[in-house]
């Protein structure tokens with residue numbers, strides 16, 4: 001019996017509250033709307049069920065891919081082998097005590113930002129337009145308009161690749177630009193503590209409205225994308241470099257450098273291969289003409 005089948009049988013051997021889907025089309029789970037199918041796709045009901053599923057997969061030597069809202073993710077056309085775990089709607093509890101908030105990793109940053117504003121808690125307004133989860137945003141140290149997750153996070157809880165529960169303080173997370181100590185460690189984040197300040201709901205809601213308007217003006221929010229495709233290279237802006245090279249509108253098949261914001265590579269087709277070819281073309285031209293190296297901010301997973 002193969003490992004996938006063994007894992008599947010193990011999963012079905014007990015009553016479960018989470019949902020297991022076979023051959024899940026990953027285009028349905030990513031904002032880029034690209035990617036082949038995941039062999040086994042688990043959306044567990046809680047952290048315990050998630051950790052148990054991952055532990056069993058590890059013991060069987062099954063590869064594990066972790067995703068949140070899929071808003072910073074390109075899945076290749078061949079899909080994802082093994083077990084894909086989405087930390088999502090089963091893990092959206094929020095507890096507030098004074099100015100401290102504990103949010104489970106599946107909470108959407110945009111809803112949390114709004115909830116905080118309504119409750120007079122300031123500090124997360126910057127995240128109102130980031131379409132990711134608390135887990136994804138924490139590991140990536142998501143940021144916008146002068147704010148970053150590192151400004152508010154005091155503690156991160158999760159389980160390591162070895163199956164050990166851990167707690168990491170904000171300092172131990174060693175946050176940098178779109179980086180944290182957990183990146184590449186195959187650890188899963190289950191919840192995060194944040195320290196916020198008291199504020200006037202009206203002021204915060206006005207700021208949120210204004211940030212959302214700025215985004216809608218500048219970003220191609222009506223076309224599938226994963227946000228900024230590239231990181232900001234030291235001393236420059238990716239979008240400005242791409243613009244400087246005259247690449248707005250450049251396409252490979254259905255993948256296109258957005259006409260509205262050159263830092264967004266958007267998808268108007270159905271091929272990750274085209275999207276990857278466009279990334280490579282943009283990187284090559286920018287390197288040749290400006291000397292800058294554009295590193296992908298988006299995470300690329302799966303098989304060709």
Ligand SMILES: Cc1cc2nc3c(=O)[nH]c(=O)nc-3n(C[C@H](O)[C@H](O)[C@H](O)COP(=O)(O)OP(=O)(O)OC[C@H]3O[C@@H](n4cnc5c(N)ncnc54)[C@H](O)[C@@H]3O)c2cc1C
Pocket residue numbers: 031065066067068069070071072073087105129130131132133134135136137138139140141142143144187188189190219221225226227228299
């Ligand atoms: C229109 C648009 C605008 C955007 N604007 C911004 C912006 O202003 N600033 C910004 O920083 N980003 C922006 N993004 C990118 C994206 O929303 C963020 O990077 C977000 O934090 C990703 O979260 P996610 O839940 O979607 O993670 P995913 O894309 O699902 O995953 C990203 C990475 O996080 C890991 N991960 C996800 N959940 C967990 C977890 N619970 N534990 C451990 N690892 C996990 C995954 O393994 C993967 O490596 C934008 C994207 C879009 C589509």
